[in-house]
Amino acid sequence: MSSPLLAVDDLKIAFGARTVVDGVTFSIGEGERFALVGESGSGKSVSAMAIPRLLRDARIEGGLRFAGQDLMQASERTLRGLRGAQIAMIFQEPMTALNPLFTIGAQIAETLTLHEGLNAAQAARRTLALLARCGIAEPARRAQRYAHQLSGGERQRAMIAMALACRPRLLIADEPTTALDMTIRAQIVDLLLDLQRDAATTRPMAVLLITHDLNLVRRFAQRVAVMERGRIVESGDVGSIFAAPAHPYTRRLLDSLPQRDVRPLAAGAPVVMRADAVSVTFATPRGGKLSGWRRAAPTIALDAVDLVVHQGETLGVVGESGSGKSTLAMALLGLQRLAGGTVEFNARPLAAYRGARRTELRAGLQVVFQDPYSALSPRQTVGRIVGEGLALHRPDLDAETRRARVVATLAEVGLDADVLHRYPHAFSGGQRQRIAIARALVVEPRMLILDEPTSALDVSVQRQVLALLGRLQRERDLAYLFISHDLDVIAAVSHRILVMRAGRVVEEGETGALLAAPHHPYSRALFSAAR
Incomplete structure (x- = not known):
């Protein structure tokens, strides 16, 4: 049996004396769609950030292996080569992850220039294609805007475009559709599925999805692990977990969809x-100049x-x-x-x-x-x-x-x-x-x-x-x-x-x-x- 693309073994993460992840173990195969779900504070995001070693002030123990490489022992130079190129990440909040001093287009093009060696013209063309494929209207116009000039959903789509730019082997998606409306959410899910089915992709992209959207997990993921207070309490294929959850915490999550409770409006309410x-x-x-604003x-x-x-x-x-x-x-x-x-x-x-x-x-x-x-x-x-x-x-x-x-x-x-x-x-x-x-x-x-x-x-x-x-x-x-x-x-x-x-x-x-x-x-x- 082939080795998994990513293997997380007995992962422990602590900040000072406070342990936030305790003994997490899971693996993801080439091209597999794996989801981590759980309440806020359960340790999902910090577990994901530990994989490309993005936690600076944390004490991390356990095993992290990616494509046969030991990430726990990897040098910073090796990690920089992996981040963005082979392990890409969609962060939960794009407003703080995007650079406010550069346009969206410039940030995506920089990724393509650094990791794929494209020249400026090639990077610009690929950038516009990525923005369009991620559902951004008028990509040439939006590419010239800064993060604060976009809506929350547009910022999230730009972050997704940046993560997908280099066709990574593993995409870590931390709440990738949180700020997106229903139609764009469906487009993004279809986009990720299309990338995995792309015949030109010799090594299909694996996805680690972190979300609280159970409908998204049901539609997208193949396997799922449920986290509670830093531990995995249940894992398995999505169909089995959703049809017959064994752990009380999983059952509570699945029973937490919004219920209508609206009192009728009083007659004559002011x-x-x-x-x-x-x-x-x-x-x-107007145009692509960074030197100033033109009348438009x-x-x-x-x-x-x-x-x-x-x-x-x-x-x-x-x-x-x-x-x-x-x-x-x-x-x-x-x-x-x-x-x-x-x-x-x-x-x-x-x-x-x-x-x-x-x-x-x-x-x-x-x-x-x-x-x-x-x-x-x-x-x-x-x-x-x-x-x-x-x-x-x-x-x-x-x-x-x-x-x-x-x-x-x-x-x-x-x-x-x-x-x-x-x-x-x-x-x-x-x-x-x-x-x-x-x-x-x-x-x-x-x-x-x-x-x-x-x-x-x-x-x-x-x-x-x-x-x-x-x-x-x-x-x-x-x-x-x-x-x-x-x-x-x-x-x-x-x-x-x-x-x-x-x-x-x-x-x-x-x-x-x-x-x-x-x-x-x-x-x-x-x-x-x-x-």
Whole structure:
């Protein structure tokens, strides 16, 4: 029997005195699709990062062999030759993994130049082909943009294109579809499958998939291992594990899909937020020059968007990456200049919130951003991050009362008081998102704008957070604008759904009716891709 491409034997990883991975063993064959699943903090991502030896401050023990090479004994020069060329990685958060000083195209081309020896023209052509194959519209235009100029889904697709550039033997995909809408998620899965079936590929690419998306595992992976608290509790072929899970933890994961729990909207509920004909445009560069900006027609990010959100109501917003969902959130928060239209909060235009009223607006209208990594200050402890809003908006509270409220809010999102003195880098992606939710809730707002608030959460924690948001809405009559590409989540939490495409609202309606019988062709295509 041939040796596996990757062999992980009794892997142990510790940070100081804290062991986070304890005795993990698995192997991946040439061309095999293997998935690691488990809750946030179970050790999936650190296990993956240990393979190409990317953990600098950790103590690593055990065996790591790739294509017959001992990675534990390999020199840094050898590892640099393997990284990107033979072992590629799609990181969980592209905004922190991409270089903010270089365009997306330049970063992908650099990989091709370094590892495959292509000249500039060849690398440019391959870059555009990769971007197009990963589902990025207008690849020549997007290639000239920087990471902050792309949507979350576009950044993730650019990261995938970079990882696939050199046709690696092993692709480590850490939540590769987290920020992607359903249609692009399906395209990426099909793309990875196509690359493995490519007849020109003499050595088919193996994939180590790390995800909390159980539907993705069911569709893509051949074998799966389930991790809990740093250990593998169950492994086997996907069909057997999903059909008859043996371990209680695996059964709990499979039973954690979102469940609808929405209270009917009260008759005559007042309007909390209204948007009338809201439009946003962005200046865009023309051509491929890095030396400056040229005059060009502006990009229309939002085009005459209307919406109404009532007290106690959840308005779900869906659409592909780049459809304008996050730009809409920024416009409603007053953080994005409008090209036209008006936004009202509590029956008052946002422009009227000046001076002391500006503080009133910020307390009453809170936001949970899509990216928990860049949304939390790395220089502040969790206690200060969550308590900062209270110190600003409730100066009448003494320090002890503020601390008690912070602790209580953290408990509501599933975090203990012992996290108060720790910094964001010490937490998993899902834990950081819970911290961000606690920061928004602690000042008791009237409305939350939630931009993909569960995209970084595993299914069990996702269900807990959705239940928390539902309970808080019922208890406090909160209004939510809930942006998500996950239709299971939107169906579970929304009273109404608004479908966006290319900056416009193409359809809106009551959740059950719209999901059952969408009228617009785009809505039908979007909902079909999610099934």
